[in-house]
Amino acid sequence: MAGANVSMVKQHFLDSFLNPKSIAIVGASTNPKKMSYYMVDNLVKFGFPGKIYPVNPAVSEVLGIKAYPSLKHIKDDIDLVASAVPVHMTLDIIKECAEKRVKGVIIISGGFSEAGEEGARMQHEIAHILKQNGIRAMGPNSLGPVNTSNNFLVSFQSVGKLNRGGVSFIFQSGFYELRINWILSDFHLGVSKVLDLGNKMDINEVDALEYLAEDPDTKAIAIHLETVKGDGRKFGQLLRNTSKNKPIIVFKSGCTAAGAKAAGSHTGSIAKENDIVFDALLKQAGVLRAHSIEDLFDFAKAFEFLTPPGGNRIAVATISGGEGVISTDICQKNGFVMAEPSQRALNKLRVIFPPWDIPANPFDYGPCQYAHQLGKIYRVFLQAMLYDDNVDCLAVQLPVFGFYQDSEDLYEPFLLAKEQKKPIAVWRTGLSRRGDVLVERLESNRIPVYPSAERAIKSLSAICEYATMHEEDI
Amino acid sequence: MAGANVSMVKQHFLDSFLNPKSIAIVGASTNPKKMSYYMVDNLVKFGFPGKIYPVNPAVSEVLGIKAYPSLKHIKDDIDLVASAVPVHMTLDIIKECAEKRVKGVIIISGGFSEAGEEGARMQHEIAHILKQNGIRAMGPNSLGPVNTSNNFLVSFQSVGKLNRGGVSFIFQSGFYELRINWILSDFHLGVSKVLDLGNKMDINEVDALEYLAEDPDTKAIAIHLETVKGDGRKFGQLLRNTSKNKPIIVFKSGCTAAGAKAAGSHTGSIAKENDIVFDALLKQAGVLRAHSIEDLFDFAKAFEFLTPPGGNRIAVATISGGEGVISTDICQKNGFVMAEPSQRALNKLRVIFPPWDIPANPFDYGPCQYAHQLGKIYRVFLQAMLYDDNVDCLAVQLPVFGFYQDSEDLYEPFLLAKEQKKPIAVWRTGLSRRGDVLVERLESNRIPVYPSAERAIKSLSAICEYATMHEEDI
Numbered sequence: 001m002a003g004a005n006v007s008m009v010k011q012h013f014l015d016s017f018l019n020p021k022s023i024a025i026v027g028a029s030t031n032p033k034k035m036s037y038y039m040v041d042n043l044v045k046f047g048f049p050g051k052i053y054p055v056n057p058a059v060s061e062v063l064g065i066k067a068y069p070s071l072k073h074i075k076d077d078i079d080l081v082a083s084a085v086p087v088h089m090t091l092d093i094i095k096e097c098a099e100k101r102v103k104g105v106i107i108i109s110g111g112f113s114e115a116g117e118e119g120a121r122m123q124h125e126i127a128h129i130l131k132q133n134g135i136r137a138m139g140p141n142s143l144g145p146v147n148t149s150n151n152f153l154v155s156f157q158s159v160g161k162l163n164r165g166g167v168s169f170i171f172q173s174g175f176y177e178l179r180i181n182w183i184l185s186d187f188h189l190g191v192s193k194v195l196d197l198g199n200k201m202d203i204n205e206v207d208a209l210e211y212l213a214e215d216p217d218t219k220a221i222a223i224h225l226e227t228v229k230g231d232g233r234k235f236g237q238l239l240r241n242t243s244k245n246k247p248i249i250v251f252k253s254g255c256t257a258a259g260a261k262a263a264g265s266h267t268g269s270i271a272k273e274n275d276i277v278f279d280a281l282l283k284q285a286g287v288l289r290a291h292s293i294e295d296l297f298d299f300a301k302a303f304e305f306l307t308p309p310g311g312n313r314i315a316v317a318t319i320s321g322g323e324g325v326i327s328t329d330i331c332q333k334n335g336f337v338m339a340e341p342s343q344r345a346l347n348k349l350r351v352i353f354p355p356w357d358i359p360a361n362p363f364d365y366g367p368c369q370y371a372h373q374l375g376k377i378y379r380v381f382l383q384a385m386l387y388d389d390n391v392d393c394l395a396v397q398l399p400v401f402g403f404y405q406d407s408e409d410l411y412e413p414f415l416l417a418k419e420q421k422k423p424i425a426v427w428r429t430g431l432s433r434r435g436d437v438l439v440e441r442l443e444s445n446r447i448p449v450y451p452s453a454e455r456a457i458k459s460l461s462a463i464c465e466y467a468t469m470h471e472e473d474i
Numbered sequence: 475m476a477g478a479n480v481s482m483v484k485q486h487f488l489d490s491f492l493n494p495k496s497i498a499i500v501g502a503s504t505n506p507k508k509m510s511y512y513m514v515d516n517l518v519k520f521g522f523p524g525k526i527y528p529v530n531p532a533v534s535e536v537l538g539i540k541a542y543p544s545l546k547h548i549k550d551d552i553d554l555v556a557s558a559v560p561v562h563m564t565l566d567i568i569k570e571c572a573e574k575r576v577k578g579v580i581i582i583s584g585g586f587s588e589a590g591e592e593g594a595r596m597q598h599e600i601a602h603i604l605k606q607n608g609i610r611a612m613g614p615n616s617l618g619p620v621n622t623s624n625n626f627l628v629s630f631q632s633v634g635k636l637n638r639g640g641v642s643f644i645f646q647s648g649f650y651e652l653r654i655n656w657i658l659s660d661f662h663l664g665v666s667k668v669l670d671l672g673n674k675m676d677i678n679e680v681d682a683l684e685y686l687a688e689d690p691d692t693k694a695i696a697i698h699l700e701t702v703k704g705d706g707r708k709f710g711q712l713l714r715n716t717s718k719n720k721p722i723i724v725f726k727s728g729c730t731a732a733g734a735k736a737a738g739s740h741t742g743s744i745a746k747e748n749d750i751v752f753d754a755l756l757k758q759a760g761v762l763r764a765h766s767i768e769d770l771f772d773f774a775k776a777f778e779f780l781t782p783p784g785g786n787r788i789a790v791a792t793i794s795g796g797e798g799v800i801s802t803d804i805c806q807k808n809g810f811v812m813a814e815p816s817q818r819a820l821n822k823l824r825v826i827f828p829p830w831d832i833p834a835n836p837f838d839y840g841p842c843q844y845a846h847q848l849g850k851i852y853r854v855f856l857q858a859m860l861y862d863d864n865v866d867c868l869a870v871q872l873p874v875f876g877f878y879q880d881s882e883d884l885y886e887p888f889l890l891a892k893e894q895k896k897p898i899a900v901w902r903t904g905l906s907r908r909g910d911v912l913v914e915r916l917e918s919n920r921i922p923v924y925p926s927a928e929r930a931i932k933s934l935s936a937i938c939e940y941a942t943m944h945e946e947d948i
Contacts, residue, residue: 087830110841114795115830174794174840178874178903226799253796258812259803262836292928293800320648321588322727325700326767329733338732356561356589362736366648367584400652429652454766 013136014203014211016103018147018193020079021050023154024071024102026093027084028054028062035156036084039144040065042159046151053078071096078102082144082154087111087119090140094126098133105130106154107139113199114141127201141198143177146184148191149217155180165190166219167304170208172197172226175293186433188443189301192217206230206238213242220247220303222296226254226263239285244473247303247466250282251290286469288462295458298450302459305446306423308467311392313339314460315385316362318397318453319369324362327395327453334461338362339391341384348384352377374399379413386420393464394424395457398438398449401430411441418446423463425456487610488677488685490577492621492667494553495524497628498545498576500567501558502528502536509630510558513618514539516633520625527552545570552576556618556628561585561593564614568600572607579604580628581613587673588615601675615672617651620658622665623691629654639664640693641778644682646671646700649767660907662917663775666691680704680712687716694721694777696770700728700737706755713759718947721777721940724756725764760943762936769932772924776933779920780897782941785866787813788934789859790836792871792927793843798836801869801927808935812836813865815858822858826851848873853887860894867938868898869931872912872923875904885915892920897937901930 023043029036040054040062053076054062057069068074071081071093081102083093087109097105112123123140130137138145144154148164157180167189169176176183176196184191193215195208205225212218221242228235239248254263255275282289290296314336318324328338338361349359352368368377378396385391394417417424424447431451433439439449450456497517503510514528514536527550528536531543542548545555545567555576557567561583571579586597597614604611612619618628622638631654641663643650650657650670658665667689669682679699686692695716702709713722728737729749756763764770788810792798802812812835823833826842842851852870859865868891891898898921905925907913913923924930 111828111830116832119830173796173799174838175796175800177794177840178797182874182904224796226796253800253803256803256806258806259799262802262812263799292926294926294928320651322647322649322698322700323652325647325733325737326649326727328736329727329730332730332732338736354585356585356593358590364648366651400656430656452766452768454768 012211012214013104014195014207016079016136017106017138017145017195017203018152018211019150020104020152022053022076022078023050023080023082024053024055024068024074024078025062025082025084026055026071028056028067030056030059030062037062038156038158039082039084039154042153042155043151046153046159046162048151050079050150050152051076071100071102074100080104080106082106082108084108084156087115087122091122091126094129097135098129101133102135105135105137106142106144107137107198107201108142108144108154108156109139110141112140113201123199123201130202137202138195139198140201141173143171143174143180143196143198145196146191146194148184148193153184153194157181160185163188163190165192165304166217167191167300168193168195168212168215168218168221169300170195170197170205170212170221170223170225172200172205172224175224183297187297187301188433188440189297190304192219200227200229204230206235209235209238209242213238213246218246220300221249222300223248223250224296225250225252236281236285239282239287243286244470247463248285248287249290249296249299249303249462250287251293251296252278286466286473288466294455298455298459299462301448302423302425302463303466305443305448306425306460306463307421308463309393309423312336312464313390313392314395314457315339315341315391315393316395317365317381318362319364319399320366321364323397323453324364327397327457328362330454330457331395334457335464336393336457336461339385339388341388341390345384345388345390349380352380375410375413378410382413382416386416386422391422393422393460395453395460396424396426397453398426398428401428401432401436410438411445411447414442414447415445423460425450425460427451427453427456486685486688487578488669488681490553490610491580491612491619491669491677492626492685493624494578494626496527496550496552497524497554497556498527498529498542498548498552499556499558500529500545502530502541504530504533504536511536512630512632513556513558513628516627516629517625520627520633520636522625524553524624524626525550545574545576548574554578554580556580556582558582558630561589561596565596565600568603571609572603575607576609579609579611580616580618581611581672581675582616582618582628582630583613584615586614587675597673597675604676611676612669613672614675615647617645617648617654617670617672619670620665620668622658622667627658631655634659637662637664639666639778640691641665641774642667642669642686642689642692642695643774644669644671644679644686644695644697644699646674646679646698649698657771661771661775662907662914663771664778666693674701674703678704680709683709683712683716687712687720692720694774695723696774697722697724698770699724699726710755710759713756713761717760718944721937722759722761723764723770723773723777723936724761725767725770726752760940760947762940768929772929772933773936775922776897776899776937777940779917779922780899780934780937781895782937783867783897786810786938787864787866788869788931789813789815789865789867790869791839791855792836793838793873794840795838797871797927798838801871801931802836804928804931805869808931809938810867810931810935813859815862815864819858819862819864823854826854849884849887852884856887856890860890860896865896867896867934869927869934870898870900871927872900872902875902875906875910884912885919885921888916888921889919897934899924899930899934901925901927
């Protein structure tokens with residue numbers, strides 16, 4: 001039986017939360033105005049291949065799927081239970097889960113340790129029962145996991161699309177709730193898995209990272225942390241070992257005294273980490289720190305779409321000279337040096353620049369537009385720079401959204417950057433990720449588009465920083 | 475004649491550029507595909523009350539207005555000439571301006587000192603002729619001035635709206651071009667005047683600031699500078715004297731070595747200012763420094779819409795606990811302390827919070843939504859906080875755009891903040907300023923809405939910083 005044991009060790013317990021063969025949704029509603037309606041709807045819509053058991057004593061079916069009055073009424077084994085019933089009803093559900101010997105429970109509801117003594121007491125009791133019965137739990141206050149590779153998601157928002165890719169997320173709290181659709185559907189980012197851990201009563205960031213470290217579909221990991229609930233030393237080790245192969249970005253909130261106090265009252269834990277210590281831990285582990293929500297997602301997209309450049313010499317193209325100066329400041333502040341393109345590359349640009357203009361980096365392609373189409377300008381510029389050995393990476397401004405008529409094939413010259421393996425970050429003032437054909441084309445071809453020069457160049461610099469931190473590992 | 479002299483001194487020469495009785499547009503086109511079409515179109519559309527003289531030898535009229543083959547063919551006096559002809563034709567136009575004895579010229583075209591030796595030589599020659607003839611000039615590379623109070627704007631973009639208000643801008647370069655419509659029409663900011671100075675061959679930032687300092691319609695001034703072309707000492711004095719009464723925000727680009735080099739090649743001037751010296755100059759002058767384009771506009775809106783609070787105790791309301799922790803970090807980093815509302819104020823909140831929840835600052839109103847409408851939540855929360863002496867200012871998160879159905883009257887409870895003279899900054903993830911009824915209602919009632927907690931709270935902190943810097947002046 002040794003062989004069987006090895007294979008059981010290899011199967012991480014979080015697999016039941018991301019690849020369940022069956023899921024029961026307790027509190028599933030037939031009313032599209034209720035959030036719990038979408039927990040079933042999303043699974044059906046995206047074609048989750050496992051069994052779905054809606055549990056609701058008031059209805060006989062949900063979206064054409066037979067519903068059960070309680071967990072006990074389900075005869076088959078159940079891998080995973082998602083509980084969306086109010087706080088005071090949760091304990092009974094947990095007891096049923098124990099009787100039913102399910103593998104895992106996701107507690108969606110809030111009102112536990114984050115809500116004062118009574119809630120903390122209930123959470124404690126639930127934790128006790130689960131532990132006694134060997135059932136692992138995500139939450140309370142979890143918004144549920146996502147695994148795009150098997151169309152599995154537990155979410156009470158109606159999700160538009162599932163953009164598949166290599167970034168996995170570990171979240172702790174409700175700011176994910178506000179952004180579910182944006183992350184999975186509108187942001188054009190390729191997502192592999194999402195683990196929203198809520199109060200971290202049982203499953204914590206160490207478990208989640210352990211799983212994603214070994215997950216072959218996960219290429220980069222983005223983490224939002226309020227508190228570290230697991231073993232800090234183990235977490236540090238995991239970060240260090242994992243980041244050698246997979247870039248990790250951490251955004252930590254509750255890092256000021258007031259913020260830590262707020263975090264304590266919110267997730268029912270006291271923030272113990274001193275921020276300076278935490279910062280040192282991340283640096284030692286070769287992990288990038290994001291200092292805002294925007295950073296976290298911007299950097300994640302850079303890691304998903306781009307490979308680090310061979311050096312820090314950057315060529316910049318803007319649509320006005322003023323924007324060029326601003327961008328150059330940003331480049332220098334973020335560790336880039338302005339590339340000095342070869343005379344050969346500069347000569348190539350003569351085709352698009354007016355006779356009176358001397359092309360120099362940062363390149364102001366504004367005046368080129370009076371005589372040439374944007375597609376030609378991009379093609380000539382990108383060909384010249386991408387084939388030049390003096391240029392390692394590029395940052396290019398698109399015209400303001402809605403200001404010029406975008407032609408459909410405008411994105412094509414940018415594909416050359418992929419071919420030449422030189423990372424390129426693009427920005428567009430007034431950026432819209434809905435209905436902006438050019439941005440959609442670029443991002444579906446893994447050219448990231450940001451809303452400002454600052455965010456584009458900072459994101460490009462994040463992948464450079466990662467490469468520098470791990471020079472010895474590579 | 476002493477009296478007449480005094481009155482002439484009072485009339486600043488820039489008045490011809492912002493309140494011209496007549497303007498000639500040289501190069502005005504009848505083709506809506508050409509940018510110079512919109513220079514006349516905008517004036518007609520917004521009802522500029524002065525005389526308009528299109529100048530174009532190829533046409534007899536532009537938009538129903540009689541056109542002239544050249545300036546010489548216009549019999550009446552002309553206050554202002556806007557020249558949009560190509561660089562090599564500009565010298566002839568300038569000579570005609572001299573003959574015609576116009577008061578001012580705006581040179582829209584580029585290709586002068588920013589474009590190498592030949593351009594610099596032409597610019598020099600033009601400057602010489604203008605000086606000899608006592609004609610003041612804006613540009614080259616200027617996008618033209620705006621004065622919303624008399625529907626006057628020189629712009630080759632089709633501008634949608636002119637939002638009137640108290641903020642005036644001084645720009646130097648093309649990044650204004652990309653944002654004209656956004657600033658004047660989409661940003662919901664009240665604008666008084668815009669002066670885009672381009673290459674600053676003649677009129678520079680000192681002239682512009684001198685004018686705006688005395689302009690009764692200008693309540694706050696936002697400046698983008700690449701280089702200081704005028705008398706630095708005089709500029710410093712003007713900043714100091716003006717900022718006592720009118721908040722001034724400066725965004726300086728070209729502040730790194732690489733950026734300064736780029737600025738040199740772009741506007742044909744060498745950036746001399748050491749950034750540390752410049753920073754000290756601003757601090758001494760009680761002027762706020764913006765460190766990004768976003769800062770410049772965000773702060774401008776805060777100054778236009780809000781009055782500084784009496785203290786730094788802030789109450790925060792978010793739609794998730796996680797966002798509350800993040801916001802609290804941001805508050806502390808920006809000099810705020812989390813307000814400790816009175817027991818009386820907290821008791822008022824019991825109406826909207828669930829029984830198990832203990833309302834505390836930062837307030838997570840997410841759980842309130844299960845039992846109450848958003849309008850009621852805002853009304854109860856804002857009434858409790860705005861009447862509480864322990865709270866000086868507020869930052870409130872709106873639901874994500876498109877996530878909840880906004881009711882039309884949702885903005886009304888926010889108006890109480892105006893009544894109580896406590897500044898309030900609002901943010902909305904996924905913010906859209908087009909088609910977002912709630913944001914439009916809020917901003918037309920001078921409640922600023924930002925795209926993130928960071929930008930909302932930073933902007934609120936900017937008005938506090940201004941108040942602190944000028945405590946002695948008030």
